[in-house]
Amino acid sequence: MRVLVYVGTSLDGLIAGKGGDIDWLLPFQNEEVGESYKNFMSSIDAVVIGKGTFDTLLSFPAWPYEQKVFLLSSSVSQPPKHLSEKVTVLSMKPREVLKHLSDKGFLNVYVDGGKVIQGFLKEDCIDELNITKVPVILGSGVPLFGALDNVLQFDHIETSVFSNGLVKSRYKRNRT
Amino acid sequence: MGKLIMWNLVTLDGYFEGAKSWDLAWHQDVWGEELEQLSIQQLRSADRLLFGRVTYEGMAAYWQTAQGEVADLINTIPKIVFSRTLERPDWANTTLVKEDAAGAVRELKKQSDRDMFVFGSANLSETFMNDDLFDEYRLAITSVVLGIGRPLFSTTLSRRTLKLLEARPLTTGCVILRYGKGQ
Numbered sequence: 303m304r305v306l307v308y309v310g311t312s313l314d315g316l317i318a319g320k321g322g323d324i325d326w327l328l329p330f331q332n333e334e335v336g337e338s339y340k341n342f343m344s345s346i347d348a349v350v351i352g353k354g355t356f357d358t359l360l361s362f363p364a365w366p367y368e369q370k371v372f373l374l375s376s377s378v379s380q381p382p383k384h385l386s387e388k389v390t391v392l393s394m395k396p397r398e399v400l401k402h403l404s405d406k407g408f409l410n411v412y413v414d415g416g417k418v419i420q421g422f423l424k425e426d427c428i429d430e431l432n433i434t435k436v437p438v439i440l441g442s443g444v445p446l447f448g449a450l451d452n453v454l455q456f457d458h459i460e461t462s463v464f465s466n467g468l469v470k471s472r473y474k475r476n477r478t
Numbered sequence: 479m480g481k482l483i484m485w486n487l488v489t490l491d492g493y494f495e496g497a498k499s500w501d502l503a504w505h506q507d508v509w510g511e512e513l514e515q516l517s518i519q520q521l522r523s524a525d526r527l528l529f530g531r532v533t534y535e536g537m538a539a540y541w542q543t544a545q546g547e548v549a550d551l552i553n554t555i556p557k558i559v560f561s562r563t564l565e566r567p568d569w570a571n572t573t574l575v576k577e578d579a580a581g582a583v584r585e586l587k588k589q590s591d592r593d594m595f596v597f598g599s600a601n602l603s604e605t606f607m608n609d610d611l612f613d614e615y616r617l618a619i620t621s622v623v624l625g626i627g628r629p630l631f632s633t634t635l636s637r638r639t640l641k642l643l644e645a646r647p648l649t650t651g652c653v654i655l656r657y658g659k660g661q
Contacts, residue, residue: 313615313640313657314631315492326637423623431490437642437657439607441635447491450625453504456490458621458651467642471653473490473621 303404305411307419308342308432309446310468316443317416322354326438334464335434342432343369348408350374350399355415356389370408374399374418396425420448426475431456434470480590481613482528482583482606485520485597486630487652488617493627494598500536501627508620508652514548516654521551525592528583530602531561537597538569558582560602580609604632615640615657618648 310327311317318324349371351359356373359366360382371389373381381389392399403411413422422428433446456473463469486494487505495501529537534557541552557572560579567574575582579602586594596603596612606612617630639660646654 313655314635315629319637326639433490435655437640437660439631439635439638439640441631441637442633445492447623450491450623453625454623456621456623458647458653461645461647461653463642463645467640469642469645469653469655471619471647 303400303409303411304429305400305413305422305427306342306346306430306432307413307428308339308434309414309419310434310436311446312436312438312440312443314439314441315446316440317446319440319443322358322444326440327436330436330466330468332464332466335466335468338462338464338470343412346410346412348372348403348411350403350411350413350418352415352418353378354417369412372399372403374421396422396427400427416444416446419446423447423454424450426452426454426477429475431473431475432470433473434468437467480525480587481593482587482611483520483593483595483614483616484603484606484612485595485616486618487620488630489620489622489624489627491623491625491627492629492631493624494600494630495628496624497626499532504620504622504624507622508618508648508650510648510650512648512650513618513652517548518551520593520595521548521555523593524555524595525590526556526558526586526594527552528594528596528599528602529557529559530599531559531564533598533602534559534561534564534567534569534572538567542569558586579605580611583611600628600630603630604635607632607635610638610659613658614643615655617655618652619655621651 349367349369353375373389373391376393378391455476457476459472461471488494541549559567560575562576640657641660643656643658
């Protein structure tokens with residue numbers, strides 16, 4: 303089972319501005335960028351998110367994921383009724399989550415949300431990073447990466463450039 | 479008009495230096511023929527290098543005893559170190575400027591048509607970024623997540639949109655990104 307991240311960041315490594323704002327990101331959403339994300343999602347069979355991301359998704363006009371979504375939260379016990387088939391709440395640490403998903407037969411898990419990604423990196427549970435750099439410096443906001451006790455070596459696999467200046471790089475975790 | 483260019487190797491998690499000063503062990507993984515060629519090209523295109531005190535002293539110590547083409551170029555190129563506390567710069571061809579780095583850079587841009595580079599020099603770079611003086615941000619993003627270190631970008635910077643000039647992965651796995659000022 304593989305665990306993947308697919309995320310956009312400012313040049314200074316932030317996934318959102320202060321208070322979680324992503325208005326700086328919206329002008330860069332276009333068909334090309336959307337296609338790339340759709341392509342990525344087509345290989346995914348499970349999504350893991352935290353409460354922050356969950357709350358953001360609830361504000362969307364429609365629930366965006368076809369795949370089974372696992373919400374990591376100790377404060378939410380049940381998803382809202384209309385999402386009871388789509389969302390399962392887990393209160394587990396990253397490694398337990400992955401064991402749980404692996405036991406259930408999931409093969410490609412997409413992890414999203416700043417806190418969750420950081421938690422998974424801390425436990426060295428991320429196998430692939432897809433990071434799209436947006437040509438903006440934000441200064442203050444929510445960083446993608448947090449402090450870690452260990453160095454994590456990744457190998458660069460490929461980089462693609464979008465016509466609007468976004469640069470997407472794919473990295474695989476090298477644990478040798 | 480001369481261009482002020484920031485050049486730095488930076489980790490995937492945005493550090494230009496490890497936790498300890500001059501902790502640059504991770505540079506080894508991405509250094510090689512391509513980066514060396516890039517360094518030579520940059521030094522040939524520049525008419526001067528700008529430093530803050532700490533980077534200046536560290537680089538002086540390293541390069542004065544190094545050999546090779548990069549060493550020859552970097553030892554001879556005109557340099558400016560911005561510092562109120564440095565007494566005597568002892569690296570060849572250095573001018574010491576004690577005040578108003580931003581003003582000095584504005585003047586230098588008028589006097590020259592060529593590139594001026596800033597390597598490292600986090601505090602100085604922050605001063606230049608606050609005044610939006612960089613014409614280009616040129617970064618080599620390495621594929622290591624260091625976990626701790628000194629961030630390249632300060633959290634007090636004001637928002638700005640840039641324009642991608644080039645994105646080029648090297649065979650050693652680092653990705654060269656060049657950004658100019660946005661509209």
